[in-house]
Amino acid sequence: MNANDEGLQVLLVEDNAADAELTMDALRDAKLVNHVQWVKDGAEALDVLFKGGAAAAAENQRLKLVLLDLRLPRVDGHEVLRAIRADPRTKLMPVVVLTSSHEESDVVRAYDLGANSYLVKPVESEAFMAAVRELGLYWMLLNKLPGDIK
């Protein structure tokens, strides 16, 4: 496993620029990823995954992680998750919900739609950084995807 592999590795779906910046800071600080693409809403996320050139889509469909906020303009996080799980090319893709929502209903719905994990963003920045760092470590380094083991 090499963290410096070419190509897009993490897709960050986050409408809040500050949260996005802090998240990317945390991932970069941990030196886990080179390629993080940040999209600001669900529609954009679906474009990155399923539209554009066939080659690009195929490339993007080999993501190691999608960090998905739930409350998004246009297409919300649950819809994105549903679309990812509905498509055979992306249905095994690791999706971690990273949200401000403590709502039990959101948690249940996310898992119901096939989220791999659910994290509530802490307000306190050290805790936030630590959380993102640890999830990055886990999903980028420790977690194995189909095809990783040769």
Place this chain on the structure above:
Amino acid sequence: MLIRTQLRLAAVLPAVLALLISCILWSANLAVDRAKRDADLAETVLRFNFELNILTQEYVLYGGRRIEIQLRKRHQSMGELLARLPAREAEERELIDVLKSGQEDLGSFYDLLLVSKPEARQQLVGALLVKAQEMRAKTWEFATIQHQYVFEFQRQADTIVVTATIVLGVCSMILMALMAQRLVRGLGQLEDGVQQVAAGDFEHQIRLTKADELGSLASSFNRMIHQLRDSYTSIDTLTAEIVRRQKAEAELQLLNAELEERVHLRTTELEAANKELEAFSYSVSHDLRAPLRAIDGFSRKVVVNYGDKLDDEGRRQLQVVRDNAQRMGQLIDDLLGFSRMGRRNMARQVLDMESQARAVAAEQRALEPRRSIEFTFLPLPPAHGDPAMLRQVWANLLGNSIKFSRQRPIAHIEVGGRAEGGEVIYWVKDDGAGFDMRYADKLFGVFQRLHRQDEFEGTGVGLAIALRILARHHGRIWAEGHPDAGATFWFALPLSAQDEPLSGEPSS
């Protein structure tokens, strides 16, 4: 007079008359018998007269002592018979007197005859025969009178019987007619009255004041009508009451329907309000925290990236910004927790409060490994309620006790409980900072704190959450404390499970 008495009289009257007739007939028969007997006597006298004539002839022809004795005896017998003849009328008395003197004359003739010489006898016999002839004529006359008496008495008796029968018949008919008239008139009045009442006139009174059975029947009937009217009146009252109740019931149903509609409306409104509240909470949790995270995160970035360009005061001020952002985040989290506690669904089960309290105490103690805390657990009765909610109560109360006793070298916390008066009461007692009872009413308010933030950290939501949980369990919570002398928090839960109030709307 009672009809019964009248009927008895009507029956007795013929009997009396019949008795009277019988008496009359009997006395008539007696008179007839007597007259017949007297007639027979007269005829015997006549026979004796004839026999005396024959004996006289025999004596004249033959003489002799035997005939003489016979003559005497017969003459004496005739005298006795004559003495027995009754003398009722002057005519009879006269006849009897004549007969009696004739008898005496005959006796004198016989005396003469019996002592006379045979040649003088012929003359005497002639006088005797004349006398006897005379007496026979008188005797016959007497007998005829007696026969006339018989005939007369019999005719009188017949007349009396016929007359009495006619009188009896007429009297009976008159009596019967009178009675029948009375009866018919009374019955007619009764019938009229009954018909009027039957036609529905319950006010009608039969005016029949006779002192007989009809009179008492009429008064009984009047009484019955009175009672019937009373019962009709009570039936009317009852019917009115039934109608009134039916109307009231209908109104009640209408009211109920309206109420249900209103409840439905209110429920809908409440549900809408709840949904809004949820949306609001969601917004708060999601949107309010994001800026705080940015404030804190970017303050930190300033410190990390430009810390060398700031002096200590600059860094301190940025830290104040961060502290407050974090505190606000904590406040928001607590407020959301408080809000969720009011909305979430409740489970109901029997809980082992002692093991729950012990488990919570162990968890909380683990968070303060350097502290020296002595827990005392008294036996706790089981409770009925939502496990997660009551666990939250224990966590808040035990957490408070641990927090506010941190200045003691060795903190003492006692947990106890007992069943009392239909509820179970639990307490958590510590020897910590305590509080001033003057502010006891502020303990359970949201964001209400009795200690400064720099003394004891906290948002002032824990006890408000505990209060809300107990309210949802129909329980209660209260506290007692003294500054620097510890505090005791009690909470009570009802023994039997009750339905929770409407506030427990399910969250989606």
